[in-house]
Amino acid sequence: MSDACIITTGSEIVEGIITDQNSKWLASKLISLGWRIHKIISVGDDHNSIREALECSMKNCDLIIITGGLGPTKDDITRSATAKFFKRKLIFDEKLYEKIEKKVKEFAGTVVKTVRNEAMIIEGAEAIGNDVGSAPGQLLKVDDGKIVLLLPGPPNEMMSVFSKVESRLLRRDRRFTRILKFYGIKESVLEDELRDIIYSHPEVKVAFQADYVKGITLRLTSSESEKEVVNSLVKKIYDKVGVHIYAEESKSLEEVVVELLKEAGRTLAVAESCTGGVLAGTIVNVPGSSKVFKGGIIAYDNSAKMKLLCVRKSTLERYGAVSEECVKEMLEGVMRIFDVDYAIAISGIAGPSGGNEDKPVGTVYIGVMCKGIKEIKRFHFKRERNTVRYKSAYTALDTLRRLIRRGEQ
Amino acid sequence: MSDACIITTGSEIVEGIITDQNSKWLASKLISLGWRIHKIISVGDDHNSIREALECSMKNCDLIIITGGLGPTKDDITRSATAKFFKRKLIFDEKLYEKIEKKVKEFAGTVVKTVRNEAMIIEGAEAIGNDVGSAPGQLLKVDDGKIVLLLPGPPNEMMSVFSKVESRLLRRDRRFTRILKFYGIKESVLEDELRDIIYSHPEVKVAFQADYVKGITLRLTSSESEKEVVNSLVKKIYDKVGVHIYAEESKSLEEVVVELLKEAGRTLAVAESCTGGVLAGTIVNVPGSSKVFKGGIIAYDNSAKMKLLCVRKSTLERYGAVSEECVKEMLEGVMRIFDVDYAIAISGIAGPSGGNEDKPVGTVYIGVMCKGIKEIKRFHFKRERNTVRYKSAYTALDTLRRLIRRGEQ
Numbered sequence: 001m002s003d004a005c006i007i008t009t010g011s012e013i014v015e016g017i018i019t020d021q022n023s024k025w026l027a028s029k030l031i032s033l034g035w036r037i038h039k040i041i042s043v044g045d046d047h048n049s050i051r052e053a054l055e056c057s058m059k060n061c062d063l064i065i066i067t068g069g070l071g072p073t074k075d076d077i078t079r080s081a082t083a084k085f086f087k088r089k090l091i092f093d094e095k096l097y098e099k100i101e102k103k104v105k106e107f108a109g110t111v112v113k114t115v116r117n118e119a120m121i122i123e124g125a126e127a128i129g130n131d132v133g134s135a136p137g138q139l140l141k142v143d144d145g146k147i148v149l150l151l152p153g154p155p156n157e158m159m160s161v162f163s164k165v166e167s168r169l170l171r172r173d174r175r176f177t178r179i180l181k182f183y184g185i186k187e188s189v190l191e192d193e194l195r196d197i198i199y200s201h202p203e204v205k206v207a208f209q210a211d212y213v214k215g216i217t218l219r220l221t222s223s224e225s226e227k228e229v230v231n232s233l234v235k236k237i238y239d240k241v242g243v244h245i246y247a248e249e250s251k252s253l254e255e256v257v258v259e260l261l262k263e264a265g266r267t268l269a270v271a272e273s274c275t276g277g278v279l280a281g282t283i284v285n286v287p288g289s290s291k292v293f294k295g296g297i298i299a300y301d302n303s304a305k306m307k308l309l310c311v312r313k314s315t316l317e318r319y320g321a322v323s324e325e326c327v328k329e330m331l332e333g334v335m336r337i338f339d340v341d342y343a344i345a346i347s348g349i350a351g352p353s354g355g356n357e358d359k360p361v362g363t364v365y366i367g368v369m370c371k372g373i374k375e376i377k378r379f380h381f382k383r384e385r386n387t388v389r390y391k392s393a394y395t396a397l398d399t400l401r402r403l404i405r406r407g408e409q
Numbered sequence: 410m411s412d413a414c415i416i417t418t419g420s421e422i423v424e425g426i427i428t429d430q431n432s433k434w435l436a437s438k439l440i441s442l443g444w445r446i447h448k449i450i451s452v453g454d455d456h457n458s459i460r461e462a463l464e465c466s467m468k469n470c471d472l473i474i475i476t477g478g479l480g481p482t483k484d485d486i487t488r489s490a491t492a493k494f495f496k497r498k499l500i501f502d503e504k505l506y507e508k509i510e511k512k513v514k515e516f517a518g519t520v521v522k523t524v525r526n527e528a529m530i531i532e533g534a535e536a537i538g539n540d541v542g543s544a545p546g547q548l549l550k551v552d553d554g555k556i557v558l559l560l561p562g563p564p565n566e567m568m569s570v571f572s573k574v575e576s577r578l579l580r581r582d583r584r585f586t587r588i589l590k591f592y593g594i595k596e597s598v599l600e601d602e603l604r605d606i607i608y609s610h611p612e613v614k615v616a617f618q619a620d621y622v623k624g625i626t627l628r629l630t631s632s633e634s635e636k637e638v639v640n641s642l643v644k645k646i647y648d649k650v651g652v653h654i655y656a657e658e659s660k661s662l663e664e665v666v667v668e669l670l671k672e673a674g675r676t677l678a679v680a681e682s683c684t685g686g687v688l689a690g691t692i693v694n695v696p697g698s699s700k701v702f703k704g705g706i707i708a709y710d711n712s713a714k715m716k717l718l719c720v721r722k723s724t725l726e727r728y729g730a731v732s733e734e735c736v737k738e739m740l741e742g743v744m745r746i747f748d749v750d751y752a753i754a755i756s757g758i759a760g761p762s763g764g765n766e767d768k769p770v771g772t773v774y775i776g777v778m779c780k781g782i783k784e785i786k787r788f789h790f791k792r793e794r795n796t797v798r799y800k801s802a803y804t805a806l807d808t809l810r811r812l813i814r815r816g817e818q
Contacts, residue, residue: 028425276693284685
């Protein structure tokens with residue numbers, strides 16, 4: 001299997017001013033084309049850094065992609081740095097320049113002299129057209145068959161140029177991957193449960209990725225020829241811990257919940273206290289959620305809980321706002337107001353203050369209601385304020401997911 | 410000036426599944442501490458890649474920071490790969506393990522055997538406590554005085570551990586930086602306005618960073634000895650475009666708005682349609698927001714707009730939900746319900762569908778109300794669904810910020 005390296009150039013990246021937007025997109029593209037990404041390197045706009053990045057990459061990689069530094073200005077040095085590294089000249093391409101000039105006239109009206117730099121092509125390289133911007137990419141085959149591809153820095157230009165050569169980068173030994181996403185189980189516990197299954201086949205690469213708020217992603221990767229082994233492992237995983245699996249591939253928990261509601265033709269509304277809109281906002285992130293999501297009440301304040309959700313004063317006095325009883329009445333309130341099939345209510349102490357002995361910071365009651373049946377659980381999320389809030393929202397979504405799955409079976 | 414290198418490990422990064430969250434934050438931290446970032450390298454969870462990344466970095470850098478791969482699972486190999494590279498043993502730290510075990514028990518209840526891996530310390534390294542998660546960082550001084558710092562992968566854990574050693578990484582030749590944050594003005598317009606001021610001093614490095622949703626950040630950096638030049642420029646900038654500046658340093662717009670409300674002793678409630686909780690959720694992100702934020706109505710559905718906010722049926726029929734008239738009634742409704750000083754209402758078409766000729770996707774009405782006075786504006790955000798929603802929420806916050814500033818003056 002061949003290795004690729006991605007080099008992104010730009011001082012604003014290494015100085016922590018902007019996030020490198022290109023490498024993630026390029027990496028997933030190359031993976032799907034059958035490449036293994038050996039490394040991603042970000043360097044500033046200076047000859048030495050680019051030279052060293054090329055040195056590091058040439059050792060192990062058959063494909064090297066460099067993004068950025070193809071513009072007309074003084075700090076656009078990728079062309080010259082690359083030419084220098086491979087001991088090649090830069091040659092001005094008259095015909096190419098005419099095209100570039102025409103394009104720049106359209107965009108900007110005037111054409112500054114430095115635009116000529118964009119038509120300087122590395123000796124032996126092929127210029128790759130850029131449909132979005134003016135600077136073309138360059139594809140260079142170096143003596144030992146390695147490919148060096150120069151792409152513009154702006155993401156949309158980078159994608160445009162890459163798409164022109166994509167088909168030529170397709171490997172025969174492409175990889176096969178299955179991705180499983182879990183919620184409601186700890187990474188270490190999950191790995192323990194699955195150890196005998198997933199580590200039984202050395203030819204299958206196993207990778208866990210755990211996010212406290214968004215759950216666990218498990219990736220099983222093999223060569224295309226071993227795909228049936230991966231599929232058989234996935235089947236065993238479903239048999240053992242399928243209840244915790246909410247999706248495959250890159251689907252999010254909120255997308256899954258909205259889909260389940262759509263399929264079942266059910267509607268949802270929410271009542272939020274400590275999450276303060278995060279739950280609703282997450283659901284509405286999903287395009288088309290308007291078909292199933294009716295709305296919500298953010299009763300951040302006790303008076304709002306009473307006035308809007310008809311939570312009883314006596315309940316708040318007796319049990320407090322962070323209690324099963326309060327969440328129970330919040331559920332009934334939001335059900336009544338929105339006249340929906342499913343309701344979610346959340347009340348908790350996100351912190352930093354507001355905790356006490358029997359209800360420390362991080363204590364959250366999450367309730368889900370359907371057809372008169374209520375399921376209310378107490379959680380203790382030992383994290384900082386906003387992690388508690390987002391974790392509460394996702395835990396509520398997962399609780400609803402499990403309830404729908406049971407209900408609709 | 411000494412060079413630093415950041416190595417982020419994780420197959421999910423080089424495989425294009427997640428974006429490296431850590432390097433941008435670390436880079437800007439190190440810059441402010443006086444380091445120059447030589448390069449950022451992302452590699453997968455395998456010994457060879459980590460070894461080669463260390464080789465590439467040891468050549469030129471006095472500080473090498475490695476994030477990720479300190480967890481308990483099989484693919485957490487940063488400890489062993491680093492130890493191997495520097496020809497050191499991994500030593501199990503019994504005392505440290507007791508602490509880790511205690512923490513994991515708290516978090517997870519059960520402690521699996523593999524958690525012991527987190528207490529394996531590189532020979533000669535110092536364990537650095539992790540207040541957020543269980544895996545400690547490790548600081549290793551190698552023979553030639555270079556520092557190698559191992560940090561956990563999850564951003565909040567990485568930040569927690571880094572903060573413990575930050576002061577020890579401070580360089581003598583540290584830089585002086587002022588950061589100004591703007592909202593409600595285009596980057597190109599702002600740069601034009603400021604050109605004569607900011608580009609008048611070559612010793613001051615100027616960097617714009619524009620984020621469509623969160624606004625513009627302007628950084629002015631100089632050597633510590635030139636700080637007064639930077640301060641004088643900042644003063645001039647305030648005089649010219651101060652009205653668009655909402656904060657300095659890393660303060661967010663929502664923090665500023667909550668602060669302003671606290672200082673003025675005012676309360677706020679919101680009515681959201683297309684943003685669907687994002688505005689409320691953003692406000693409640695701020696600790697202590699409960700003192701000023703009473704709650705909100707997510708009237709995603711027209712029936713909810715009528716039933717909860719008393720928007721008239723005739724208004725919806727005549728002008729539609731995305732109209733100045735509807736937002737006007739939403740403001741009155743939420744004011745009445747929560748009995749607050751300030752109200753915000755948002756109604757728009759986030760897309761992907763729902764647009765038409767005179768109200769295309771991205772059309773959003775944003776209203777702010779105080780003491781009977783309403784300020785309602787129509788916007789057209791030409792972006793995809795969720796960018797439109799978050800942009801709407803931040804634009805609403807900035808509208809409120811300007812109104813308070815005027816009102817309380």
